[in-house]
Amino acid sequence: MLSGAGGMQYVGYARTYKGLPVAGGDAVVVTDATGQVTDTVVATGPTTGDIALTPKVSTRSALRVAKARLSQVDKAEQPRLVVRAGEKGERLAWEVAVSGVADRRPSVQHVFVDALDGSVIDAYDLVRYGTGNGYYNGQVTISTSGAAGSYTMKDPTRSGLACGGQNGAPYTKGVDSWGDGTGTSLETGCVDALWAAQKMWDMLRDWFRYNGFNGRGGGFPTRVGLNDVNAYWSGSYASFGRDRTNTRQATAMDVVGHEYGHAVFQFAGSGAMGSGNEFGGLNESAGDIFGTLLEHYANIPGDPPDYTIGEEVDLLGTGPIRNMANPSLINGDPNCYSSAIPVTEVHAAAGPQNHWFYLLAEGTHPGGGKPNSPVCSGPSRLTGIGIQKAGKIFLNALLRRTSTWRHADVHRATLSAAAELYGSRSTEYAAVWAAWRAVNVPSAMPTPPPVPTVTSVVAPTGPGDVPEASLANIKAHLQQFQSIASSNGGNRRSTGPGYLASVTYVENKLRAAGYTVTRQSCTSGCTRGAGPNLIADWPGGDANQVVMAGAHLDSVSAGPGINDNASGSATLLEVALTLARYNPTMAKHVRFGWWTDEEQGLLGSKFYVNSLRSTERSKIKRYLNFDMVGSRNGGYFINNIGTAAAADLRKYYTDLGLAPEENVEGANRSDDASFRNAGIPTSGVAAGASARKTPAQAAKWGGTASRPYDSCYHAACDTTTNISDTILDRAADATTYAIWRAAVSTGP
Structure with missing residues (x-):
C-alpha cells in the first residue's frame, strides 16, 4: 500500500486466470484516509473466453x-x-x-x-536513459556512515541511498570530507548525486508526504563513472556518465531527479511496467517532472529552478535536451498529443505531458522571467496553480498507474486526484482540465463546472456580497445523519459506530471540496472510547488571524440527535462547502471544528483548546458555535449578544426584524465555553432546547407559547421531523454571513 497527499491510499493488485498470473491484469484501488474506496483503476478488463493453457514452446x-x-x-x-x-x-x-547489453547500452x-x-x-526495458546538466552544487552537506578513520558514502537515515563507482560499492575514505570540486573527479560527482538524491527524498516527504522513492521507505544507490555521454536508471540503481568533452560528470540536480523519477514511476500504482512508446514517453516525462520539482524544492543560487532539462551540460553543443514550456524548441519535439505519439521516440513523446505540467503549474503567461507557453487548442491564456500543487496532483495521479498507462489515463487520473485534494468545483480541478485541453489530450471526464467568483452574489435576505447556504443541501446532510444513526443502534453517541460514521461523512465531503482535514484523537479527559474531533482548514488568509466555527457532532444515546446537534453540524458543513464553492480571496484564515463528547461535558472541545500552545490560541480571533439551530418551536438566540464577536450575527437577525435575544439557556452549556474560558472571544447562534417559549417570544417569532423550544430534546423523537425549516434556513444564512464578513472582509 502506498500513501499520497491528502491522506489518500493506493493498493496495487495482480490478477490470475486459472492459477496463472495475468501480466497486464494489474489494478489499483484508491481509498481515502478512512479506508473508504473512492476509485478503482484497471489495466485491462476481465479475462474472456477460453485460453489454451498448455504451452507448445519449451x-x-x-x-x-x-x-x-x-x-x-x-x-x-x-x-x-x-x-x-x-x-x-x-x-x-x-x-x-x-x-545485459543492447545497442551498446545496459x-x-x-x-x-x-x-x-x-x-x-x-x-519492455527497465533501463531508462536520460541526460542533463553536469555542473556542481558547491559546498553541501551530505549524510554518510562511519566513524573517525573509516567513512562510507552511504546514507544511514535514508534506506538504500549510497554512491560509488560502476562496481556498485560505495566510496570509502578515512576522513568525512568528499570531493575536490573538479568536474573530472568521480568522488565529486558522487557528492552532487548523493546530495541531490537526499534532497529528492526530503522533497517527496515534505511536499507530498511520500515515503522514499518506492513509497515504502526505500531508496536506491547511485553509480558514477559511466563511460558514456548519458545517464540511466537500471531498475535498481541510477548510473551517471559525463559530458561530451569529459570535463564534468552528469550529476546535476535535474539529471539526478530525472533518473530517480523513473524509480518513483516504476514503483507507483500497481508496480507493473508496460510497453510501447507512449508508456515510455510518459515515463520520461515523469522523470523530467520530478527533476524540475527537485530544482524548485532545493532552490539554490547555483542551479536556479527552471523548466528545462540539461540546460547547462550542453552534451552535444545544442543546449538543453528538453523544454517543458515549449517542447518544440528542442529538436521539434511535439507540444501536443496526436495519433503519432504512440510511435514517437520516447524522449520526444515526453513533450505533451511536460507541456501540460508547465501549463498547470505556471500557465501561459506567468511573468517573473518565466517563459510564455503556447497552447494547441482552447483559450489562449491559462493561469497556473503553482508547481507544488501541480506536483501533488501529478503524484497522486501517478499512484493510480497500471501497466497500460496512456495519456487518456493520466488525464482521468489527474482530474480524480484534483477532485480528491481540492474538490471537483475547485480552481485546481478546472486548471487540470484546461491544461490537458491545451495540449490536445481528449477528455475522459466531463467538462468541469465553472468555478464561481464572488463579485455580486448577494444574499436576498441580508446585506453584503455574501452567498446563501443551501437549505436543501443541509436537509440532505441531516438525512444522512439520520440514516447513519438508524444503521448504528439509533444514535450517534461519541463512543459508538454512529459517531465514527458521522465523522467519515463530514470528512469525505470536506476533503472533496479541498479542505485540509485532521482527525484529532482525544487522548485525555474524554469518555473512554470516544471518537475524534474533526478539524478542517480552508487554504489562504492570514494564518495569524483565524476565524473559527464549531459544532458538536455527537448525540445522546437516547436518539439520533438530528436537532441536537446534527442541525449545527450539517449547517456548519454546508457553510464550509459554500465557502469552497465560491472560493473568494481570504483576508483571514478560516477553520472549522466538529467536536466529540460534548454531551458528556464539552470534553472534545476542551481537549482541543487545551492542546493548543498559547501562540496558537492567540491566533484565534473569534470562535462561533452552532448548537441546536433548527428547533421546531425555536427562537433566535445569540451567545454573548453584546460583544464584538456577535456583531455580524446580531446584525443579520436584526436586519430581518427578528429582534434576537441573549442565549441565556445555553450559557456555558456548549462548546463555546471551552474557548471563552481560554480567553478567546466567542459567540454563536442557537434556537433553544428544553426551556419554554414565552408569550412575548411567540408574539414576535411565531410558534407556541409555554411549550419547549424543542420538545424532543435528548429524546428518541429527535429525528428529521423535529426541525423547523424556516429557523434552520435563517440560522444557516446568518452563519454564512458572519463567517464571510469576518474572514473575507479586510475590516476588523
Whole structure:
C-alpha cells in the first residue's frame, strides 16, 4: 500500500486466470484516509473466453528468443508462464527477464514470448536513459556512515541511498570530507548525486508526504563513472556518465531527479511496467517532472529552478535536451498529443505531458522571467496553480498507474486526484482540465463546472456580497445523519459506530471540496472510547488571524440527535462547502471544528483548546458555535449578544426584524465555553432546547407559547421531523454571513 497527499491510499493488485498470473491484469484501488474506496483503476478488463493453457514452446526456446534481443547477455531468469493481456488480446506466454547489453547500452528486459508459436508478443526495458546538466552544487552537506578513520558514502537515515563507482560499492575514505570540486573527479560527482538524491527524498516527504522513492521507505544507490555521454536508471540503481568533452560528470540536480523519477514511476500504482512508446514517453516525462520539482524544492543560487532539462551540460553543443514550456524548441519535439505519439521516440513523446505540467503549474503567461507557453487548442491564456500543487496532483495521479498507462489515463487520473485534494468545483480541478485541453489530450471526464467568483452574489435576505447556504443541501446532510444513526443502534453517541460514521461523512465531503482535514484523537479527559474531533482548514488568509466555527457532532444515546446537534453540524458543513464553492480571496484564515463528547461535558472541545500552545490560541480571533439551530418551536438566540464577536450575527437577525435575544439557556452549556474560558472571544447562534417559549417570544417569532423550544430534546423523537425549516434556513444564512464578513472582509 502506498500513501499520497491528502491522506489518500493506493493498493496495487495482480490478477490470475486459472492459477496463472495475468501480466497486464494489474489494478489499483484508491481509498481515502478512512479506508473508504473512492476509485478503482484497471489495466485491462476481465479475462474472456477460453485460453489454451498448455504451452507448445519449451522454456529453452523461450530463453533463446528472449536472449536474442540482447547483444550481450549477463543474466537470464527462468521463464514464467503467464497470460499476457494487453492491446493484442490475451495469450499464453513465457515471461523471460534478461539483462545485459543492447545497442551498446545496459538493458534489463522483460520479454513475453508466445507459448504457442514462439513469437515475441511484447517486451519492455527497465533501463531508462536520460541526460542533463553536469555542473556542481558547491559546498553541501551530505549524510554518510562511519566513524573517525573509516567513512562510507552511504546514507544511514535514508534506506538504500549510497554512491560509488560502476562496481556498485560505495566510496570509502578515512576522513568525512568528499570531493575536490573538479568536474573530472568521480568522488565529486558522487557528492552532487548523493546530495541531490537526499534532497529528492526530503522533497517527496515534505511536499507530498511520500515515503522514499518506492513509497515504502526505500531508496536506491547511485553509480558514477559511466563511460558514456548519458545517464540511466537500471531498475535498481541510477548510473551517471559525463559530458561530451569529459570535463564534468552528469550529476546535476535535474539529471539526478530525472533518473530517480523513473524509480518513483516504476514503483507507483500497481508496480507493473508496460510497453510501447507512449508508456515510455510518459515515463520520461515523469522523470523530467520530478527533476524540475527537485530544482524548485532545493532552490539554490547555483542551479536556479527552471523548466528545462540539461540546460547547462550542453552534451552535444545544442543546449538543453528538453523544454517543458515549449517542447518544440528542442529538436521539434511535439507540444501536443496526436495519433503519432504512440510511435514517437520516447524522449520526444515526453513533450505533451511536460507541456501540460508547465501549463498547470505556471500557465501561459506567468511573468517573473518565466517563459510564455503556447497552447494547441482552447483559450489562449491559462493561469497556473503553482508547481507544488501541480506536483501533488501529478503524484497522486501517478499512484493510480497500471501497466497500460496512456495519456487518456493520466488525464482521468489527474482530474480524480484534483477532485480528491481540492474538490471537483475547485480552481485546481478546472486548471487540470484546461491544461490537458491545451495540449490536445481528449477528455475522459466531463467538462468541469465553472468555478464561481464572488463579485455580486448577494444574499436576498441580508446585506453584503455574501452567498446563501443551501437549505436543501443541509436537509440532505441531516438525512444522512439520520440514516447513519438508524444503521448504528439509533444514535450517534461519541463512543459508538454512529459517531465514527458521522465523522467519515463530514470528512469525505470536506476533503472533496479541498479542505485540509485532521482527525484529532482525544487522548485525555474524554469518555473512554470516544471518537475524534474533526478539524478542517480552508487554504489562504492570514494564518495569524483565524476565524473559527464549531459544532458538536455527537448525540445522546437516547436518539439520533438530528436537532441536537446534527442541525449545527450539517449547517456548519454546508457553510464550509459554500465557502469552497465560491472560493473568494481570504483576508483571514478560516477553520472549522466538529467536536466529540460534548454531551458528556464539552470534553472534545476542551481537549482541543487545551492542546493548543498559547501562540496558537492567540491566533484565534473569534470562535462561533452552532448548537441546536433548527428547533421546531425555536427562537433566535445569540451567545454573548453584546460583544464584538456577535456583531455580524446580531446584525443579520436584526436586519430581518427578528429582534434576537441573549442565549441565556445555553450559557456555558456548549462548546463555546471551552474557548471563552481560554480567553478567546466567542459567540454563536442557537434556537433553544428544553426551556419554554414565552408569550412575548411567540408574539414576535411565531410558534407556541409555554411549550419547549424543542420538545424532543435528548429524546428518541429527535429525528428529521423535529426541525423547523424556516429557523434552520435563517440560522444557516446568518452563519454564512458572519463567517464571510469576518474572514473575507479586510475590516476588523
